[in-house]
Amino acid sequence: MDTFVLILELIGTVAFAVSGAVVAIRKRMDVxxxxxxxxxxxxxxxxxxxxxxxxxxxxxxxxxxxxxTAILVSLIVFIKPVRHYLTGTHKAYQQTMLAMDSLGLGVFTAVGVSLAYVSQPETGMFLPVFTGVLSGVGGGVLRDVMAGDTPYIFIKHIYACASLAGALVCVLLRGVIGQAYAMIGGAALIVIIRILSATYRWNLPRAD
Amino acid sequence: MDTFVLILELIGTVAFAVSGAVVAIRKRMDVxxxxxxxxxxxxxxxxxxxxxxxxxxxxxxxxxxxxxTAILVSLIVFIKPVRHYLTGTHKAYQQTMLAMDSLGLGVFTAVGVSLAYVSQPETGMFLPVFTGVLSGVGGGVLRDVMAGDTPYIFIKHIYACASLAGALVCVLLRGVIGQAYAMIGGAALIVIIRILSATYRWNLPRAD
Amino acid sequence: MDTFVLILELIGTVAFAVSGAVVAIRKRMDVxxxxxxxxxxxxxxxxxxxxxxxxxxxxxxxxxxxxxTAILVSLIVFIKPVRHYLTGTHKAYQQTMLAMDSLGLGVFTAVGVSLAYVSQPETGMFLPVFTGVLSGVGGGVLRDVMAGDTPYIFIKHIYACASLAGALVCVLLRGVIGQAYAMIGGAALIVIIRILSATYRWNLPRAD
Structure with a gap:
């Protein structure tokens, strides 16, 4: 189980590192x-x-x-052909961000739920769900605040909502299909909700 | 005592939730x-x-x-007549923010002082005062930084100063009139200082 | 050793307090x-x-x-002749910031490395180095984010790089020349790298 969580964390680390690197590249920061x-x-x-x-x-x-891993990934993303491929056009940039940010969000939410159970085995449902959502959205919020942008969590359709749905799946299914499958299911659901909501531009009501 | 602190925390939670919700509504975020x-x-x-x-x-x-509680409050604030009442004009928005932010600042400062004594019973005066001020101003600073605004603590007259005065009252009077009355007195002082300073536009010296 | 670390921390506290105060003065905040x-x-x-x-x-x-100490320093910096001396011209401001921010960065990096060994005596190299860098850059990042500026760490030449080099020196030399000299050497290296990089405008590659 520890190895499985480690692999997931590394996937999330790579994905979020790419998202941070491409934001910095678009802001023309140095290496x-x-x-x-x-x-x-x-x-x-x-x-x-x-x-x-x-x-x-x-x-x-x-x-x-x-x-x-994060630093190595950032250096690879910075290589000229790679960064041109990932950020050369606005559309490429948007797609890189959507894929990598969603993957990081999904994986870190699932890992957060899982580690909350390790740390507090006797807990109810709320602590793992809340820990999962905060773990999932935390990296992206830090990225956006430090880069001086409005955090994704406020402007992207259904962002924290996707994380919440995935965390609930992780919690509810772990007794049914086992922790590993529940984590994969929860993470996958988050990525799918994010991609569907971006593709079909799902909107929530807004104050007028 | 625990019930009393819980009630105060819930009052502070409602007040700060309203302040966060109206800032988000003014920024035209979705629900x-x-x-x-x-x-x-x-x-x-x-x-x-x-x-x-x-x-x-x-x-x-x-x-x-x-x-x-915070999420429920935000949904109520988002209801059309409620949000029009609270944020419909600039004046209404200002008054909502002043009342709710001051109430949250006052209550969380008092609760912070009190919980510092629970956690560190042998402590001197400094730790509870500093904990109280940080507890009081923390929520508002997060709100403003995440919303991309200059934190209130830098621009509102006497903001952290009010929290500091209230925290001192909580610490100094708890041996005299008991913890509960000291907390109410400290929190009330903070709200009063904030409202007076906003009404009469108290100013501190500014660099020229 | 404790006294030595305390003295270093106070030097760093004074330096970072000056840097925070002059940023606030340039933004025309009140006292x-x-x-x-x-x-x-x-x-x-x-x-x-x-x-x-x-x-x-x-x-x-x-x-x-x-x-x-931090509050006292900020009040002294706010005194009219002092603040005119430190921030009166753009050049004076730049020099104050470079000197004070570099000194704080150097000292807090060295102290962070040292306290990581106190807290985790059995640790390898990585934990003290990472703790040192985060301790060093943390105050400045908070300052810049709260003031609404792009953090120095992203825009100043070789900023985190200097902290990293100094932290490595602290770790590698502590077995050779003793902890105190290693800390002084590490902190001095950071200040020197920062000043040289600012003077000669060292640049790292930037995305085109």
């Missing part, structure tokens, strides 16, 4: 700024999660694999 | 953005307080009542 | 806003460090000396 924003996005949500669960120092501090 | 900003404002200060005091997971994670 | 931004910058990095290491309540909460 170090790109690495810093990738790192912040990739490890920020997990750090917030661990501090809230009382797991200190956070996993990111105990094992260099997360930080090194 | 989910409104709920998220209300939630962040309402539970943010308490989360920061609990993490700093080493109380993990924070109370907001252990008991859903805070988060659910 | 209370100046004190708040100075305090945030001066104690923010240490608070983040202590929370991540599981040291709660953070040192800033247990001993008022840090907060009082």
């Amino acid at each position: 170090f700024g790109v690495a810093i924003l990738a790192l912040t996005t990739a490890v920020g949500g997990g750090m917030i999660r661990d501090v809230l669960l009382g797991v200190t120092p956070p996993a990111t501090f105990r094992d260099p694999v997360y930080a090194l | 989910f953005g409104v709920a998220i900003l209300a939630l962040t404002t309402a539970v943010g200060g308490g989360m920061i307080r609990d993490v700093l005091l080493g109380v993990t997971p924070p109370a907001t994670f252990r008991d859903p009542v805070y988060a659910l | 209370f806003g100046v004190a708040i931004l100075a305090l945030t910058t001066a104690v923010g990095g240490g608070m983040i460090r202590d929370v991540l290491l599981g040291v709660t309540p953070p040192a800033t909460f247990r001993d008022p000396v840090y907060a009082l």
